[in-house]
Every structure is written in C-alpha cells, then in structure tokens.
Amino acid sequence: MLGQKRGAKDSLYLAIGISLVENGKRFINMKFKLPASLLLTGLLSGLLIGCSSTSQSAAETNDASTHYDESANTAAVKMETYWVAPERVACQGIAPMQCLVVNKMVDGKTSEWQFFYNDIAGFEYVPGSFYKLSVETAEVKYPAADASSISYKLVDEIDKAPRHYLDNTMLTESRKWNLKQLAGLKGISPQALPRPANITIAGGGFSGFAGCNNMFGQIKHLFEATDLNNSLLKLGPIGSTLMACADPKANAVEQKLHQTLGMVNALQVEWPFLNMYQNDELLIQFVAEDWD
Incomplete structure (x- = not known):
C-alpha cells in the first residue's frame, strides 16, 4: 500500500626507562697524584663527557620516540570492500561535519548505508560517483583521545560510476x-x-x-x-x-x-x-x- 512504512534506512608510547650513566664520577673517585691544574682539567673534561653522553642518550631516546615504525601501532590488519555514495551528508561527530556515506560488503553482499566519520588514507573523493574500494583496515593500539581505534588505507579503487545496476537488472531500455x-x-x-x-x-x-x-x-x-x-x-x-x-x-x-x-x-x-x-x-x- 502507498505510504506504507518499510525497513528504516546511521605515539605509540615507547616505555623506555632512561638510566643516566654518570661518567664524570669515575674521575672524581679515581686517586692519582696529579698536578692540581691537570686534575681540574680532568674533572672538567669528565663532567663535560658525562653531560655529552647524557645529552646524546636523551637525543637518541627522543629520536626513537618520534621516528617509530607506524606499523608497530597497529594490529589485526584485514581487507574490506566498501561502496561510497556520491554525496557527503551533514553529520555530527565531535563537531558538525560532512560525512561520507558508505556501504560495507559482507560475504559479497551490500550491508546498509551508514555515516563514515573517518578518512581513508590515499582516497581522493570527488562527489558525483559511486566508488567501490578495496580498503585495508587495522586496529590502532594507542589511538589519540579524539581519534578512531580503526585506521583505513586505500588499496585499490575497483570501480567509479554515477550509477550501479545489478548484474541481472530488470531496468533495461526494452522494458516499459x-x-x-x-x-x-x-x-x-x-x-x-x-x-x-x-x-x-x-x-x-x-x-x-x-x-x-x-x-x-x-x-x-x-x-x-x-x-x-x-x-x-x-x-x-x-x-x-x-x-x-x-x-x-x-x-x-x-x-x-x-x-x-x-x-x-x-x-x-x-x-x-x-x-x-x-x-x-x-x-x-x-x-x-x-x-x-
């Protein structure tokens, strides 16, 4: 019946303990009969070496923290297929935004259109076409407070067209x-x-x-x-x-x-x-x- 309601269409944290090696103390504890001027020079040199070693160690630690392998922050990588609708729609995330609308393929069949609040790395979206995408998804071990626990990366753009018909469609030029x-x-x-x-x-x-x-x-x-x-x-x-x-x-x-x-x-x-x-x-x- 017309008007009848049908089914409804919604830094990797590196735990590194920094142990400072106090190289300068070895000069202080060592007992040699040296001229006072030379002893003072030795003490100063030891302290400088200690500071230099400490600075270098800290720098290396900082470098390791900021240049880690991103793959170490992800797990459970899998491949998924998505359809992306040809228009963005208004949605509410942390703030009002424009969302993609996607439909995930499950067992070779479409599931249901829903808002997609994230970005797909490598995917350049242009309105006006349906996209069929092969996407790599991975769990993020340590997501930022306002970020998704899943990352998305484009593997392949399988199809792009403004219209998608079923393979056995009844909508043909010969049918009225x-x-x-x-x-x-x-x-x-x-x-x-x-x-x-x-x-x-x-x-x-x-x-x-x-x-x-x-x-x-x-x-x-x-x-x-x-x-x-x-x-x-x-x-x-x-x-x-x-x-x-x-x-x-x-x-x-x-x-x-x-x-x-x-x-x-x-x-x-x-x-x-x-x-x-x-x-x-x-x-x-x-x-x-x-x-x-």
Whole structure:
C-alpha cells in the first residue's frame, strides 16, 4: 500500500626507562697524584663527557620516540570492500561535519548505508560517483583521545560510476513500466486513463509518458540493490513536451507524477513491480508492461 512504512534506512608510547650513566664520577673517585691544574682539567673534561653522553642518550631516546615504525601501532590488519555514495551528508561527530556515506560488503553482499566519520588514507573523493574500494583496515593500539581505534588505507579503487545496476537488472531500455499507483492522487485511478502513464529507466537516463506529454531526463545517481535499505536514487530535472492536456484526470496524473518523481530517493524491483520510495515510504508503483 502507498505510504506504507518499510525497513528504516546511521605515539605509540615507547616505555623506555632512561638510566643516566654518570661518567664524570669515575674521575672524581679515581686517586692519582696529579698536578692540581691537570686534575681540574680532568674533572672538567669528565663532567663535560658525562653531560655529552647524557645529552646524546636523551637525543637518541627522543629520536626513537618520534621516528617509530607506524606499523608497530597497529594490529589485526584485514581487507574490506566498501561502496561510497556520491554525496557527503551533514553529520555530527565531535563537531558538525560532512560525512561520507558508505556501504560495507559482507560475504559479497551490500550491508546498509551508514555515516563514515573517518578518512581513508590515499582516497581522493570527488562527489558525483559511486566508488567501490578495496580498503585495508587495522586496529590502532594507542589511538589519540579524539581519534578512531580503526585506521583505513586505500588499496585499490575497483570501480567509479554515477550509477550501479545489478548484474541481472530488470531496468533495461526494452522494458516499459506502467503506472499502477501514485500517492496523493485522490479519486483517480492511473490505470483507468485511455493511455497509461509509464516510465523506462536504463543507463544514464529515463523517459516515458506522464499522462498527456512525453517526459525525459537524466539519472543523477542510482544504486540498485535487492534490499531497499541499500537502494539510492536521484533523478535530474524532468523535461517534457508541451501538448495541451484536455483530460483533467490525465492532467492531474501528469502534474502529480512530475512532482513525486522529484521526491523519490530509492527504488526497488519486486517483479513485476517497480517501486519508488522517499526514505521508507512507498510513493509510486509501476508494473512491467511485458508481465502477463
């Protein structure tokens, strides 16, 4: 039923004990019969050597602390596959920010779109396309207080395209989908029109008949999935022929269809139906014309 709610779319710390070697004391404790001037020189030299050794030891320690191998701060490295959506969205981390929206592949299947608050090292994101990425993830042993306990590093950009169709998609150039139901259309059955409104979705665009005029446009982005929660859809502006519409019912269907197509953000094929949603609410239902 239209309007029915469906499933909802959310320094490595090096423990080094610094033990100072007091080299100068050996000169003080050693008993030799030396001239006073030479003894004083020896004492001063010993103290300087001690200070030099201490400074060098401290410097080496500091150097070891700041130039450690980053791999020593990570563990449990594994490879994962992610889809990245073509638009960032507003989200709330420590402060308001713009998040990527990602979908993790689990056992070869998409899971569910969710906010991604971190960076993927080596990944240069450009809005407008879906990315399929191979990512190396690793647990961070000693994360900073405001940092993630997981690090992410790009291994391979597998795919990049504004649209992603299932391998066995029913959305083809040869298939026409006739309008069956339209939310908010009161007292009018779309199927009762002399010529049914219809749509064809394939490749980078859509076309069809809205009730009085032909319509057409581009698909800004589309991600087809068997699970509604994983589906995404955004249509571009709708173009139309400009024939006068004498039938008031057909005109009402056309106006409402144009308006509603601009609202949908997800689609799902449940043969023989093509359903279009706004979030989890069914707004439009088409039926395949070639279905008997």
